[in-house]
Amino acid sequence: MTAEKNQLLVTENLEQAYQKYRQLKLEVDEWIRKRGSYWLAGLSMNKESPYLPITDLPQDAIIELWQRLNISAKVEITDLKLQELWEQLKLGKNTMNPEMASRFQMAVSGVAKLASQAVSEKGVPEQKFNPRASENPEKNVVACPVCGEISTLAVLTEPDGKRVMHCSTCSFEWPVQRTGCLFCGSEDSKKLLYFDNEAFPGIEMGVCQICGQYFKEIDGRKLSAVDYLWEDMRTLPLNYATERWIEEQVRKDNQIN
Ligand SMILES: [Zn+2]
Ligand SMILES: [Zn+2]
Structure with a gap:
């Protein structure tokens, strides 16, 4: 009750x-x-x-x-x-x-x-991971080419699932590489984990075990024509859960080492 x-x-x-x-x-x-x-x-x-x-x-x-x-x-x-x-x-x-x-x-x-x-x-060309981004964060593939803010929201677009990043600040969308970690460039697919939650169909959280960063990925083929900014806000519990999971992993790793 x-x-x-x-x-x-x-x-x-x-x-x-x-x-x-x-x-x-x-x-x-x-x-x-x-x-x-x-x-x-x-x-x-x-x-x-x-x-x-x-x-x-x-x-x-x-x-x-x-x-x-x-x-x-x-x-x-x-x-x-x-x-x-x-x-x-x-x-x-x-x-x-x-x-x-x-x-x-x-x-x-x-x-x-x-x-x-x-x-x-x-439009802008497809952005690829830039190994020099650590010295220059605004050149990072997840930094919005227009306003420079970091985005953690990816969208797989219709019809073929091309991946774009969506900026929650200025709404700009730019194409990015389909595979690998957008934050550190790791191409090790075994180290990139995806989580979903049945309460939020069509949305997955991607966590990179190499750099410990995460992003949210909305499958726009399943959730087409949604307002992505609202969708991101509505599903913030997924971000909190992912952050808790990452903290837990870090804690366990520290205990082992
Ligand atoms: Zn922007
Ligand atoms: Zn990474």
């Missing part, structure tokens, strides 16, 4: 969270439609990747979109106060409540998406 009740609560919270996310997402899309070309015209992108790191995004555009999201959530706050919250964040002090922080995240992502859409029109 209690378990059933808990399950119901979780489902209800998830449904509420989804509705909130959906509403913000629609606002962001609407803003991009109305204001996107104006802000895009003023963006100057680098010649090489990352084309537009998130630290270089126009602050005024982020405030504008953030304010739009606040209004949609019926939260009254001045632009000046938003600037202050942001300054605090830059100093490493997060003084925002979780809802304000998620609207801020959505605003940053929305502005980053402008650059992502512009680069998507041209």
Whole structure:
């Protein structure tokens, strides 16, 4: 009975969270439609990747979109106060409540998406593991070529299962090698373990036993037309479980050695 009740609560919270996310997402899309070309015209992108790191995004555009999201959530706050919250964040002090922080995240992502859409029109070549990435993390195959953020979300695309990485920050997708570890380049398939969970069909967690990194892989042939960002958030329990599993392995290894 209690378990059933808990399950119901979780489902209800998830449904509420989804509705909130959906509403913000629609606002962001609407803003991009109305204001996107104006802000895009003023963006100057680098010649090489990352084309537009998130630290270089126009602050005024982020405030504008953030304010739009606040209004949609019926939260009254001045632009000046938003600037202050942001300054605090830059100093490493997060003084925002979780809802304000998620609207801020959505605003940053929305502005980053402008650059992502512009680069998507041209596309980027398939990214292969770069052995020099350890000196230069932004050249890593899992670093988004547009905004430079690290992605841990891979998608196998229709129709033939080509693998792309999906950036949770700017939504950019780029093709990557189909086999091997994306983090350390290991081609030893026995050392790359895949876990699935019947609660989340069409999703697997890949763990590399060489470097201890993991990624989530969504099979887009089974879960086509899903919102990958929401899918990633909804399945965060898989990330926690994978992290716990890795910690456990490290602990056991230390006991043996
Ligand atoms: Zn990105
Ligand atoms: Zn690895």
